[in-house]
Amino acid sequence: MIPAPFDYEVAESVDHAIALLADREDSKVLAGGHSLLPLLRLRVTRPSVLVDVGRLDELSYVRDAGTSIAIGALTRHHDVATAPLLQEHNPFVSYVAGLVGDPQVRHRGTIGGSLAHGDPAADLPAVLLALDGEIDIAGAAGVRTVASADFFLGVFETAVGPQEIVTEVRVPKLTAEHGWSYLKFRRRSLDWATVGVAAFARRSNGDIGEPAIALVSMGATPLRARASEAAWASGQDPGPFADEGTDPPGDTNGSAEYRKHLVKVLVRRAAEEASRH
Amino acid sequence: MSAPAELEIAPTIGAPVARKEDKKLLQGQAQWVDNMEHPGMVFLGVVRSPYAHARIKNVNVDPALAHAGVVAAWSGADIADEWHASLPCAWIPTEDTNAPEHKPIAVDKARYVGDAVAVIAATSRGTAEDAVELVEVDYEELPCVVDAVAALSEDAPLVHDEFGTNRCYTWTLEAGEVDRLFAEAAVTVKERYRQNRLIPNAIEPRAVFVIPVPANGEFTLWSTTQVPHIARVTLSGVTGVPETKLRVIAPDVGGGFGSKLNVYAEEALALAIARRLGRAVKWTETRSEGYVSTIHGRDQIQEIELAATAEGKITAVRTRLTVGMGAYLQLVTPGIPLLGAWLYGGCYDVAGYSFECTGVFTNTVPTDAYRGAGRPEATYAIERAVDALAREIGKDPVEVRRLNFIREFPAPIASGLTIDSGDYDASLDLALEKVGYDDLRGEQRSRRAAGDSKRLGIGLSTYVEMCGLAPSAILGAIRYSAGGWEAATIRCLPAGTAQVLSGATPHGQGHETAWSQIVADRLGYEFDEVEVLHGDTAVIPLGMDTYGSRSLAVGGVALYHAADRIIEKARKIAAHILEVDETAVDYSRGVFHGPGASVTLKEVAFAAWTAHNLPEGLEPGLEATFVYDPPNFSWPSGAHVAIVEIDTETGAVELLRYIAVDDVGTVINPTIVEGQIHGGIAQGVAQALYEDAIYDDDGNLLTSNMLTYLVPSATEFPRWELYRTETPSPTNPLGVKGVGETGAIAAPAAVMNAVVDALSDDGITEITMPATPERIWRALEEVRP
Numbered sequence A: 001m002i003p004a005p006f007d008y009e010v011a012e013s014v015d016h017a018i019a020l021l022a023d024r025e026d027s028k029v030l031a032g033g034h035s036l037l038p039l040l041r042l043r044v045t046r047p048s049v050l051v052d053v054g055r056l057d058e059l060s061y062v063r064d065a066g067t068s069i070a071i072g073a074l075t076r077h078h079d080v081a082t083a084p085l086l087q088e089h090n091p092f093v094s095y096v097a098g099l100v101g102d103p104q105v106r107h108r109g110t111i112g113g114s115l116a117h118g119d120p121a122a123d124l125p126a127v128l129l130a131l132d133g134e135i136d137i138a139g140a141a142g143v144r145t146v147a148s149a150d151f152f153l154g155v156f157e158t159a160v161g162p163q164e165i166v167t168e169v170r171v172p173k174l175t176a177e178h179g180w181s182y183l184k185f186r187r188r189s190l191d192w193a194t195v196g197v198a199a200f201a202r203r204s205n206g207d208i209g210e211p212a213i214a215l216v217s218m219g220a221t222p223l224r225a226r227a228s229e230a231a232w233a234s235g236q237d238p239g240p241f242a243d244e245g246t247d248p249p250g251d252t253n254g255s256a257e258y259r260k261h262l263v264k265v266l267v268r269r270a271a272e273e274a275s276r277h
Numbered sequence B: 001m002s003a004p005a006e007l008e009i010a011p012t013i014g015a016p017v018a019r020k021e022d023k024k025l026l027q028g029q030a031q032w033v034d035n036m037e038h039p040g041m042v043f044l045g046v047v048r049s050p051y052a053h054a055r056i057k058n059v060n061v062d063p064a065l066a067h068a069g070v071v072a073a074w075s076g077a078d079i080a081d082e083w084h085a086s087l088p089c090a091w092i093p094t095e096d097t098n099a100p101e102h103k104p105i106a107v108d109k110a111r112y113v114g115d116a117v118a119v120i121a122a123t124s125r126g127t128a129e130d131a132v133e134l135v136e137v138d139y140e141e142l143p144c145v146v147d148a149v150a151a152l153s154e155d156a157p158l159v160h161d162e163f164g165t166n167r168c169y170t171w172t173l174e175a176g177e178v179d180r181l182f183a184e185a186a187v188t189v190k191e192r193y194r195q196n197r198l199i200p201n202a203i204e205p206r207a208v209f210v211i212p213v214p215a216n217g218e219f220t221l222w223s224t225t226q227v228p229h230i231a232r233v234t235l236s237g238v239t240g241v242p243e244t245k246l247r248v249i250a251p252d253v254g255g256g257f258g259s260k261l262n263v264y265a266e267e268a269l270a271l272a273i274a275r276r277l278g279r280a281v282k283w284t285e286t287r288s289e290g291y292v293s294t295i296h297g298r299d300q301i302q303e304i305e306l307a308a309t310a311e312g313k314i315t316a317v318r319t320r321l322t323v324g325m326g327a328y329l330q331l332v333t334p335g336i337p338l339l340g341a342w343l344y345g346g347c348y349d350v351a352g353y354s355f356e357c358t359g360v361f362t363n364t365v366p367t368d369a370y371r372g373a374g375r376p377e378a379t380y381a382i383e384r385a386v387d388a389l390a391r392e393i394g395k396d397p398v399e400v401r402r403l404n405f406i407r408e409f410p411a412p413i414a415s416g417l418t419i420d421s422g423d424y425d426a427s428l429d430l431a432l433e434k435v436g437y438d439d440l441r442g443e444q445r446s447r448r449a450a451g452d453s454k455r456l457g458i459g460l461s462t463y464v465e466m467c468g469l470a471p472s473a474i475l476g477a478i479r480y481s482a483g484g485w486e487a488a489t490i491r492c493l494p495a496g497t498a499q500v501l502s503g504a505t506p507h508g509q510g511h512e513t514a515w516s517q518i519v520a521d522r523l524g525y526e527f528d529e530v531e532v533l534h535g536d537t538a539v540i541p542l543g544m545d546t547y548g549s550r551s552l553a554v555g556g557v558a559l560y561h562a563a564d565r566i567i568e569k570a571r572k573i574a575a576h577i578l579e580v581d582e583t584a585v586d587y588s589r590g591v592f593h594g595p596g597a598s599v600t601l602k603e604v605a606f607a608a609w610t611a612h613n614l615p616e617g618l619e620p621g622l623e624a625t626f627v628y629d630p631p632n633f634s635w636p637s638g639a640h641v642a643i644v645e646i647d648t649e650t651g652a653v654e655l656l657r658y659i660a661v662d663d664v665g666t667v668i669n670p671t672i673v674e675g676q677i678h679g680g681i682a683q684g685v686a687q688a689l690y691e692d693a694i695y696d697d698d699g700n701l702l703t704s705n706m707l708t709y710l711v712p713s714a715t716e717f718p719r720w721e722l723y724r725t726e727t728p729s730p731t732n733p734l735g736v737k738g739v740g741e742t743g744a745i746a747a748p749a750a751v752m753n754a755v756v757d758a759l760s761d762d763g764i765t766e767i768t769m770p771a772t773p774e775r776i777w778r779a780l781e782e783v784r785p
């Protein structure tokens, strides 16, 4: 399909992008375009102007930031998947970036776009939520930092305002004590998850500490499975509690009822894997 | 006459020659319809009904007309006087078939989501799409029906009021004492299966482009079609443009799978609007638009019963089909299920045969040919039912198949046709050996004994199909409007090359390569000295086009015979040149040998062109045409085995291995054959595990794009393990059968038999296609204690 008419501006800096966004109502940031372009083509979204931040190379990086690793918002999934710093300090994030879509998608899609889009079926948001990552958002008033727990507000709704852009994402450095698992249940390899589970914990002497489980496609946003986390921490099988507080969609990939079943199986398996890993 | 005794030419029939077609495709130099341009051209945008069933009360195109760049806009009523006839349906199976009027743009009622209700002509494609949104249509929504079985109930809404029923036709075929055989049977099984509705998904979307010459009333129409010849005669009928004024060209066509074996509203529209405006016209579908305007496939409910002895010898088969036609009859819609009508006995020797098929209108996109067309459905029903019989009598499915195989050929079958040749044991034996059948059964048993939550399933599909459509007289007898012949011309040019005109029109198969191989082999040209032309009614006047795995088995055989005619005439000239009697000339591969001297066919071609010294009364030139009407269908067969693993916790199916042994007769090019089987199996597995065109109760297509309609990719499949056996067809001199559809025909049954095999110990005997994780999970939930 062909999008409805729109104007197109190229941002030359973060400030320029923010100014361009403020210039017009209904403006929209264009990053990798792999979520936005399909919506434009289906004429589901009709912005009056696209502000292309895709050429802001200064937002494409993976850096050591002390206790955390900082990832520029424009970093492509492929680069997140293959960055040596992440592979060393947070292989969890690299692994999941490598599961997004297919190679074409991973070479265009960006981590900032994936977060800002606010799709509850996306993979990286759940990992960020499990890791208690942080997101930097720049606007006319400067840069603010938002915790991942406060970032996702609803379906396609995040803490990013219409005239703001995501600039950086930070994830903790992991140690050998940390175990993690990401299970993505999908019909075809390039599909979004029917249900996805990110499980993460610190292991010491067979005990599980600071367990975190985040769920994909189980509600309006990525969700923490608190009841399962508590069960896991107390040495129980977290699986049976995994559907507590979820409100999954029903669609051609699976009914809500099936998703509620599936999440229990996947949470049990992910916790087992994270405990071993 | 200085010619060498033998030309050095690689053996070309049977050689895995690289495809001629690929270089230009890979280098982006193919000629696609959508890339064509012409000064002053306009683009069409089609306004489509968002309702499955609605009365069209008013159409206001004025807001669209006011939009900059819009050249014209018409409602169905505005343009109705362009139509001289309905869009064609070439197969009306019975005298009392209900065949509705089908205008390219609906006038009074829209009958499915996607039905065209108005059309825009604009100076750019984007403008046309913008203007489509501006047309105001006042609809009165009506109740709709999407399910074929429901559509037959008394109180179902009528798709076409004038018939007083949604039944389109009922067609029957009876042979043998079926009732007696059932009454006397020691064992009977009765199964009910669903053939999911499928969307063909050719890689190139549909497009049409028309350039008129208004002064002469002439039109050239390029279309993404499998059937330019059929398109010319039928579009002429729809629009009243005489055949002599209409040239149809299928340039490079990017796949079809049957979806381009049709004549569509948009082709008629483009032609009529080019006539109205006197300007070139283009239309290209978007993928989502194609999902609601290009034909779908399958959509059947099948009931099949087998009568058998206690040992499992099948005596009779009874089949009842209810088939969704969709809202209208497209080119072959009602005939598609009937292409399987003779095959519900499979490759088994059965005495009694009863078949009944009822076609039903529903408020959905029309169904029509999709790879296999009728034969995947038949194969599925009989192959699943044979497994059900094996379960019923507690025997291995291999054993039951062996007990029932047809073994003497040619084999007249109960349904009334005759299978040309085959060796079903050979294919099955090879498949079982390659797959390691006994070991797999052992692993299956030990997994079960260990209580493994991952079950192993082994599924067989021993199929036979009929293709190579077809003897014209048989087509006539079953009320198909066209013939089944095919034409080929060979033209030996003066300077040592040959041109082939092929009536069969490729859309990805590789005709240029295979035809060149045949000509090289028979006439002694180098492979690259042969040029194959196709798909242009002005260049190739005679053709029946490409579908039903017919090109090689009919068109290739026509080419073989045309080569005979070339040799026959060339022999006369050669004898004249060699100054000997014709009977003293031997021909082998491009060279005529006389006693002591020889002359090449190329030299003869030159002599025929100069015509300086030809035998008395012989016409100049070396060219021959042959139109071949096959005496029988061709009957490929084989044995496919699928191995699946089912995760009983999630319901996910993984296809671990797939072994295919196919007998497609003589092979001209093994690489092309493998490619066809690869793609066919992929589509068959897709039907079994992934693809499903799902309508909600309001007639909205829920799987309306590639995000939700799950076309699988290579990453979802194991490496296909392909083998062949070969029993040449005795009905044609090449011994060829057909290979275009075998994979899609055999695979759904193999995969679903494997799925059910994995779950049968849990008491599950049926999973509806596609076997989604949720369906399997639900089936297991039902039987869990």
Ligand SMILES: Cc1cc2nc3c(=O)[nH]c(=O)nc-3n(C[C@H](O)[C@H](O)[C@H](O)COP(=O)(O)OP(=O)(O)OC[C@H]3O[C@@H](n4cnc5c(N)ncnc54)[C@H](O)[C@@H]3O)c2cc1C
Pocket (backbone or CB within 6 Å): A028, A029, A030, A031, A032, A033, A034, A035, A036, A037, A053, A073, A074, A099, A100, A101, A102, A105, A108, A109, A110, A111, A112, A113, A114, A115, A116, A117, A121, A122, A123, A124, A160, A164, A165, A166, A167, A190, A191, A192, A193
């Ligand atoms: C075939 C296909 C398969 C896919 N499969 C998966 C999958 O399996 N898992 C998955 O998680 N994702 C998947 N995706 C989505 C993919 O990861 C997207 O690329 C990603 O979600 C969005 O990133 P983008 O850079 O393409 O953003 P865009 O499409 O450019 O933008 C998306 C939205 O975010 C906004 N935005 C983008 N960047 C910023 C920014 N820096 N600041 C503020 N707002 C911004 C845009 O305005 C827009 O609203 C798939 C996409 C496709 C096409």
